[in-house]
Amino acid sequence: MRIGIDVGGTNTDAVLMNGSSVLAATKTHTTEDVTSGIVSALRQLREAASFDPADVVAVMIGTTHFINALVEGKNLTPTAAIRFGLPATRALPPLVDWPRRLVDVLGGHSYLCHGGHEYDGRQISPFDEREFREVLDKVADAGARSIALSSVFSPINAEFELRAAQIVDSEYPELSVSLSHEIGRMGLLGRENATIINAALRDLADHVTSGLSRTVAEAGISAPVYLSQNDGTLMDIDYARRYPVATFASGPTNSMRGAAFLSGEQDCAVVDVGGTTTDVGILQSGFPREASTDVAVAGVQTNFRMPDVLSIGIGGGSLVRSFDGKVEVGPGSVGYALTERALLFGGDTLTATDVAAAAGLIQLGDKDRVAGLDPAMVRAALESIATRTAETVDRMRTSAEPVPVVVVGGGGFLVPDNLAGASAVLRPEHGSVANAIGAAIAQVGGEVDRVFSVDPGSRDSVLDAARQEATDRAIAAGARPDSVSIVDIEEVPLAYLPGNATRIRVKAVGNLALGGNNA
Incomplete structure (x- = not known):
């Protein structure tokens, strides 16, 4: 059995999986120290499925610790x-x-x-x-x-x-x-x-990885702990200590990998609706399409592996306001305080979740508290969400052909069944915890990305060497040798350089080797 955990800005999700079966899934609020939320998620898993901690062979975690530290400028x-x-x-x-x-x-x-x-x-x-x-x-x-x-x-x-x-x-x-x-x-x-x-982030990485290992151990689980990387693959605790920057986009990446697993779609758009934002990305061969240009993180331009994801400020906790007859949804959000501040739960703040409940899209909280909302305002808010979501999907796809859209995340109810530009809108079972499932099923990867001199007649041998190097790196990172396959090859001839210079990028992935037990 495996446990997958994903720490989001609003919720911490956890799943217990045996092979491809989801045995239990939980969703709890993310806490300020993060680890308390993980403790709560693990406790809820034990309550939902009475399992022996000794049967757990691996714990995979996607965390927001490191990117939050950079965005906030703290603990650096x-x-x-x-x-x-x-x-x-x-x-x-x-x-x-x-x-x-x-x-x-x-x-x-x-x-x-x-x-x-x-x-x-x-x-x-x-x-x-x-x-x-x-x-x-x-x-x-x-x-x-x-x-x-x-x-x-x-x-x-x-x-x-x-x-x-x-x-x-x-x-x-x-x-x-x-x-x-x-x-x-x-x-x-x-x-x-x-x-x-x-x-x-190196000092923080030492503190966080030690804390995560300790939290899992205190839950009685002796299995190794892995962290999710930006490209949908895993790294062990020691690697995470050395390369914490590799976890920055693990949240949306986990959701996209989970969406592929749950829906069976390998090439599609994924719309992940959380409590604060909606992330839209494209799956290619079951893995997130990587950004082809530099990505700005907290105002800093970087060029390491990052998924091509477009985020908009719409989520279940988004504020809904009306100005001069116009309805505005987001980007402000109550975040993890949804169950305290939303009208449905006795609060005084109108949120997107309140609007969805008033329209009958979900059964949650005290519906009488939203019964008096203006129907025209409710319709306008939902139409605004649908329009912005469809526009974002349209910006991400590279073809004029409609694409299947897989909707996941706890706020998925905000996306309508008929979405402009979508050939179909799919809502897989357990989609609300797709991020945790994506962490639990993650594989191990190896990548080569450098400039080769490709002499006439040597292209095949150069590509073979690059494939082998990527495969070797995946195996060195912990992949089972018999499970490794090449999932992406990119060649870019550099015409402005002499010597037939060509930038070659090869990515290999394989299943995690767990002492012969890969359940």
């Missing part, structure tokens, strides 16, 4: 950003495009050193060890506790980052180090920014 570690690139890249130093409030929180430690490589692996300038050691002394004196190392074109040649990391480890072992070639993709600033974010 003072971080030094060191780039190898001089005499190039001087015009745009590290942290150049960051919001001032985050720069201040991190301490504003930014340094440039000689080094870096060209696209073909040639050095821009040699590694200056003396210069780097002087910078390290400044970093230590400034009070930074984490270091983000980036080098120009390090995904092609990571020599300088690795060499610098060895020096840090020998001279200042108390400092944690994040390397850009392990985190981001091509594109210096986006990759560097993602690495700085990762470095700033």
